[in-house]
Amino acid sequence: MSDAMQGISHSVVRMASFTGKELREVIRRPGALLSLILGPFLIMFLFGLGYSGYRAPFTTEIVVPAESDFSRSADAYESLAPGRLEVTQVTDDREGAEQRLRDGDIDLLVVAPENSAAELRAGRQTTIRVAWNEVDPVYDQLATLATSILVSSLNAEIVERAAAEGIGFAEGELGPAADIPPEVIARPTTADTQNVAPTPPQVTNFFGPAVFALVIQHLAITLTALSLVRERTSGQMDRFRVAPVSSMELLVGKYIAYAVLSLAVSAIVGVLLVGVLGVPLLGSISLFLGIVLLLTFASLGFGLLISLVADSERQAVQLSMLMLLASVFFSGFVLPVTDFAEWMQYIAYALPVTHGIATLQDLMLRGAVTAPWQLLALLGIGVVLYVGSLLRLRRVIRTAD
Amino acid sequence: MTAPGPSGPIIAASNVTRAFDGKKVVDDLSFEVDRGTILGVVGPSGSGKTTTVRMLTGTLGRTDGEIRVLDEDPLAFSRGTRSRIAYMPQLFSLYEDLSAQENVGFVAALYGIGPFKRRSLIRNALEVVDLYEARHRLARDLSGGMQRRLELACALVHSPDVLFIDEPTAGIDPVLRQAIWDELRTLRDDGRTLVVTTQYVTEAEYCDRVALIADGELVALDTPDALRKLVFGGEVLEVGTDRAVDPDVLANVGGVTGVRQPEARKLIVTTEDAGSTTPQIIEALRTAGIGVTGLEEHQATFDEVFTGLVEQRRAARSEETGGHADV
Numbered sequence: 001m002s003d004a005m006q007g008i009s010h011s012v013v014r015m016a017s018f019t020g021k022e023l024r025e026v027i028r029r030p031g032a033l034l035s036l037i038l039g040p041f042l043i044m045f046l047f048g049l050g051y052s053g054y055r056a057p058f059t060t061e062i063v064v065p066a067e068s069d070f071s072r073s074a075d076a077y078e079s080l081a082p083g084r085l086e087v088t089q090v091t092d093d094r095e096g097a098e099q100r101l102r103d104g105d106i107d108l109l110v111v112a113p114e115n116s117a118a119e120l121r122a123g124r125q126t127t128i129r130v131a132w133n134e135v136d137p138v139y140d141q142l143a144t145l146a147t148s149i150l151v152s153s154l155n156a157e158i159v160e161r162a163a164a165e166g167i168g169f170a171e172g173e174l175g176p177a178a179d180i181p182p183e184v185i186a187r188p189t190t191a192d193t194q195n196v197a198p199t200p201p202q203v204t205n206f207f208g209p210a211v212f213a214l215v216i217q218h219l220a221i222t223l224t225a226l227s228l229v230r231e232r233t234s235g236q237m238d239r240f241r242v243a244p245v246s247s248m249e250l251l252v253g254k255y256i257a258y259a260v261l262s263l264a265v266s267a268i269v270g271v272l273l274v275g276v277l278g279v280p281l282l283g284s285i286s287l288f289l290g291i292v293l294l295l296t297f298a299s300l301g302f303g304l305l306i307s308l309v310a311d312s313e314r315q316a317v318q319l320s321m322l323m324l325l326a327s328v329f330f331s332g333f334v335l336p337v338t339d340f341a342e343w344m345q346y347i348a349y350a351l352p353v354t355h356g357i358a359t360l361q362d363l364m365l366r367g368a369v370t371a372p373w374q375l376l377a378l379l380g381i382g383v384v385l386y387v388g389s390l391l392r393l394r395r396v397i398r399t400a401d
Numbered sequence: 402m403t404a405p406g407p408s409g410p411i412i413a414a415s416n417v418t419r420a421f422d423g424k425k426v427v428d429d430l431s432f433e434v435d436r437g438t439i440l441g442v443v444g445p446s447g448s449g450k451t452t453t454v455r456m457l458t459g460t461l462g463r464t465d466g467e468i469r470v471l472d473e474d475p476l477a478f479s480r481g482t483r484s485r486i487a488y489m490p491q492l493f494s495l496y497e498d499l500s501a502q503e504n505v506g507f508v509a510a511l512y513g514i515g516p517f518k519r520r521s522l523i524r525n526a527l528e529v530v531d532l533y534e535a536r537h538r539l540a541r542d543l544s545g546g547m548q549r550r551l552e553l554a555c556a557l558v559h560s561p562d563v564l565f566i567d568e569p570t571a572g573i574d575p576v577l578r579q580a581i582w583d584e585l586r587t588l589r590d591d592g593r594t595l596v597v598t599t600q601y602v603t604e605a606e607y608c609d610r611v612a613l614i615a616d617g618e619l620v621a622l623d624t625p626d627a628l629r630k631l632v633f634g635g636e637v638l639e640v641g642t643d644r645a646v647d648p649d650v651l652a653n654v655g656g657v658t659g660v661r662q663p664e665a666r667k668l669i670v671t672t673e674d675a676g677s678t679t680p681q682i683i684e685a686l687r688t689a690g691i692g693v694t695g696l697e698e699h700q701a702t703f704d705e706v707f708t709g710l711v712e713q714r715r716a717a718r719s720e721e722t723g724g725h726a727d728v
Contacts, residue, residue, distance in 0.1 A: 011512025017510030021496065021503075028498035235494035241460040242565075243511040244483035262711070311402075 014245050017262070018253025022227060026228020045211065049204075049277075057086040058107040058132070058146055061097045070112040078108070080153035084146040101133050108143060109133045110150065116158050128154060166217030186283025190205045199280050199365045208279040212332045213270050216292060217299040218324050219265060220230055220258050224262060224317040229256065232396070233312060240397055247394040252387070255300055262296040263289070273364075280368030291359050291369075294378040299353035308392050327353045352381055411436045411563060411594045412457060419617075420446050423552060426452050428617045430466070434610070439589050441608030442598040443707070449617035450598035451491055454565050457596060458488045471563060480701040484512055487561035491568045491598075493548045495555065497541035501532050504540055505554050526554040527583060530616030546573045552582065557588075564588065566597045570604065582607040602703040613710055620710050629701050632709035634658050636675040640668040640682065641695035650689045654681045669699060 028104050064070045071077070074087035085108065091097060094111060100110045113119065113126035128151055132143040133149060163182035199205055231237050237301040240250065266289070273279040281288065302323060310316040330347060337345055348354050353375040362369045369375060410433035419427040427449040442450045455461035455470060459475030469477055473482050495504045506524045514522060527533040530550035535543065543551060549569060558586045566585070570578040578601070585595055586607060603624055605611040613628070614618040621628055630636065635658050639718065645665040651657050656678040660669040672678040672721055675698060683693055701709075 009515070012513050013510050013513050019505050020510075021499065021507050024503060025496060062443065147712045235490045235492050236496075238455070238458070238460045238490050239488060240511070242458050242483060242486055242488040243508075244480040244513065247510050274430070 007262055010244075011246075011249055013345060014249045015253040015256065017158075018250055019224075021256040022223075022254055022257035023260065025227070026223060026257075053221075055188065058086050058263065059105075060085045060087050060101065060108040060110060062087055062104050063088040063094045063097050063109065063111040064092060065094075065114045068112050068114050069116065076309060077150075080157070081149040084149065090264040101131055104133060107134070108146070112154075114306050126158075155248065175208045179300070181232060192266050198282060198367060199367070204277050205279050205365060206361065207333075208273045208277060208364075209360035210221050211332075212266075212273060213295060213329060213353050213360050214331075214333065215269055216262050216295050217302075217327060217351075217353040217356060218320070220262060220296050220299035220324055221306065222256060222320040223261070223307035224258060225310065225320050226313055228304065228307030229310050229313050229316040232307070247390055248399070251390055252303070255386075257295070258300055259293060259296055266292045266293070279364060282333050283363035283369070287363055287369070288360075291356065291363065291375070294375060294382065295352055295356040298378045298382035299383065301382055301389060302352065304389035304393070305385060308389065309394065323351075325337060327351055331352070332357050349377065350381065352378055355381075407457060410434055412440075412596065413467075413469045414457065415467040417456060417468060418464045419449075419461070420461065420464045422486055422526060425464075426617050427456070427463075428498060430614075430617075430619050431620050432612055434594055437589060437592045438553075438609040439585060439595045439597060439607070440562040441605050441611045442596060442614060443602055443608075443703075444598075444600065444614035444620075445474050446600050448614045449616060450569055450600075452483075453614070454484055454488075454567050454596060454598055458486065458565050460488070479533045480627070484559065485562040487556040487559065487564045489552050489556040489564070489566040490569070491567060493540075493545075493552060495540050495548070495551060498539060500537050500539055501527065501547075501551050501554075502550060503689060506554070508555040509558045522558050522560075526558040529579070530554045536676075546577050548576075549573055550581070553584070562593055562605065563635045564565055564593060564595045565596075566595060568598055568600065570599060570601060578604070583660050593597060593660075605703045613707060615711055615714070616716075620714050625703070625706075628703075628706050628710070633671050633701060634707050635671045635673050637699040637701060638670045638672060638679065639697055640686070640697040642666045642668065642686065643692035643694050646686070646691050647691070650691070651682060651685055654678065654685050656681065666694075709716075 005237045012158035027364050062070075062074070062076070064072055072090045074090050077087045077090070078085050088106065097111075100106050109129075109131045110132075113128060116126040119126045130151070132140075132146045132147075134140050134143055161196070162375075231240070242372045270281075270288070274281050303320075306316055306319045306323070310319055330340065330344065331337070331351050332348070336353060340348060355378045358371065359369045359374050359378075362371070410638065412432075414433075415431050420423060430449075431455060431580075432440070442453060444450050452461065456463050457475060458471060459470075459478050462476060470478075472484060473479060476595070478486070494548035494704065496507070499507065502523055503645055505526055506519055508518075509519045509522055523702045524533060524603050527536050530553050532547060532554060533548055535547060540548060540551060553566070553569060556566065568699060569581050569585070573581065582604065585597060588686060589595055589609070599605075605613075605628075608625065611628060612622045621631060643666070646661045646662075646668065648660040648668060651660050651668070657670055658673060661669040663669060670678075670682060672682075679696065683696070685708045688691055
């Protein structure tokens with residue numbers, strides 16, 4: 001065998017030694033794997049299974065003053081904002097209703113005006129008081145929305161009633177001059193809605209690929225960070241310094257190990273997602289695997305970065321968890337990336353999982369990646385981090401300070 | 402059979418100094434190690450032994466001085482030279498979740514040894530350190546002594562020419578320490594060159610040459626016997642007598658450089674050459690009417706040797722500084 005061939009052969013053996021070692025270590029620590037990697041995602045998985053997306057309607061009381069011409073039927077008010085209000089009673093006891101709102105017995109209080117039709121005829125606006133007692137900003141927004149729908153519907157009701165009165169007056173005075181129904185005058189347009197997405201928007205469908213992308217990134221980051229930190233702090237790095245092993249062989253060996261591991265996890269999670277939870281995979285499996293590999297490649301770079309700055313396993317775990325938190329908040333997992341300030345979006349796009357979530361959701365739910373630049377972004381992040389880590393590791397591995 | 406190397410010393414260190422934050426941990430160290438010998442680097446904990454070995458292996462840079470190992474600077478070892486060197490770190494640094502066999506296999510693979518050739522080498526290395534029966538046990542389940550032996554097996558698996566072994570017997574029981582030293586001497590006999598650090602001064606006996614280090618400085622460098630002579634000013638005889646004797650009886654015997662009397666009926670006699678002086682000592686005692694009940698060469702322990710050398714160094718320092726040495 002020539003020297004060159006022998007050199008290549010030895011290099012392959014050295015890389016394989018790291019690959020085999022990493023895989024064995026991971027397999028021998030199933031508890032650590034479960035608690036560190038799958039634990040957070042098991043919770044998310046249960047959340048996904050248990051969360052239906054259904055929001056309970058606001059418990060509402062309607063106060064209709066005795067002299068008001070507003071309806072006193074609870075069903076009538078519930079029908080004005082379907083699914084958003086549960087009207088427990090219609091009452092004229094405003095004081096009691098206000099107290100129940102302050103006590104938290106009801107979510108929403110609507111106080112009807114005393115004589116809205118008369119005020120309208122007189123050319124004056126009437127005011128509907130709507131009050132709620134909510135500290136949760138999400139529910140605050142929802143209450144605002146429900147109020148908006150309710151008030152809009154009530155306005156339409158008032159206009160409809162006034163229009164009916166007007167048509168009746170016109171018919172009496174002028175004969176059948178107008179045959180336009182009052183509800184058309186009150187609501188001249190209606191919406192015919194349609195969601196043209198290839199898959200219906202369901203919680204499991206939408207969050208499944210996102211959780212999957214987070215699993216891949218977190219797996220790669222945590223295990224790589226821990227692995228190298230352990231080697232740095234245990235003195236194993238000295239053995240690498242003495243042995244004829246290069247930084248590149250070390251890195252490539254580890255990359256291969258985690259690529260294998262990621263593909264194995266992908267296969268399991270993929271079967272769970274598609275086979276058990278029924279999340280569609282409309283795109284090609286080869287592109288799906290390609291995205292997984294790119295995401296793993298980019299995430300391993302972050303793991304290496306952490307391992308090169310952390311000085312203990314504890315710090316590596318903390319930094320990995322920070323990455324997970326940052327990913328949950330900024331990657332589009334919870335809120336769309338475009339909801340953030342522009343400078344924040346740059347940070348979001350530096351996270352591999354941001355592109356992983358977008359491309360996997362596209363591929364699985366729409367059948368194609370609508371923004372192919374995100375695949376290039378994953379590749380770019382991976383290459384930059386790999387080269388940076390390699391240069392840094394080369395310095396670390398050759399001679400201690 | 403070891404690979405050919407330079408004709409001179411395998412290892413040469415010249416005026417090597419290493420400082421951390423301006424404080425010298427190793428100061429102006431110079432020594433050479435010949436092929437097929439064991440150099441024992443002996444000294445108390447914190448004396449600079451590990452720093453010295455790490456500089457020799459190239460895992461730590463130096464502040465000043467020159468080092469050559471197999472005719473190369475350790476900071477620029479070629480791959481070929483690396484494959485001829487082994488390093489056994491002071492602390493257990495192998496993978497606890499791998500078995501003994503897997504750990505040795507991993508290190509063998511680091512040296513580019515393929516899976517088929519590896520099998521027999523792993524077996525040999527584990528058999529040498531008596532761990533073959535425990536080859537399937539995870540490293541974390543091995544005792545401290547077994548873990549040290551596993552480290553040694555990893556250092557041996559690729560048949561290196563030069564071994565740097567840092568505290569191989571630390572925390573190991575005396576029987577096993579003896580076994581490990583037997584193995585190191587066998588490697589030496591096989592033509593390999595070893596640098597072994599130890600804080601057990603008595604283990605200097607097992608080495609061909611001993612570098613005594615204290616406070617980062619080389620206190621002495623020689624064979625164990627020569628170091629004894631250096632401390633006591635020559636060869637030492639222990640003479641038993643049948644009654645109390647005045648040490649001055651031997652004052653005029655030629656070749657005797659010193660006499661101590663630790664007990665009434667015992668003399669510790671230092672001579673330039675025990676072989677030629679012994680008959681004269683016996684004759685002088687008989688002439689004084691004193692019977693000799695025993696006479697043997699006094700083997701000073703290396704604790705005594707080390708203590709004596711350190712005291713000599715302090716005395717020399719004290720003289721140099723006019724009695725204000727701070728060591």
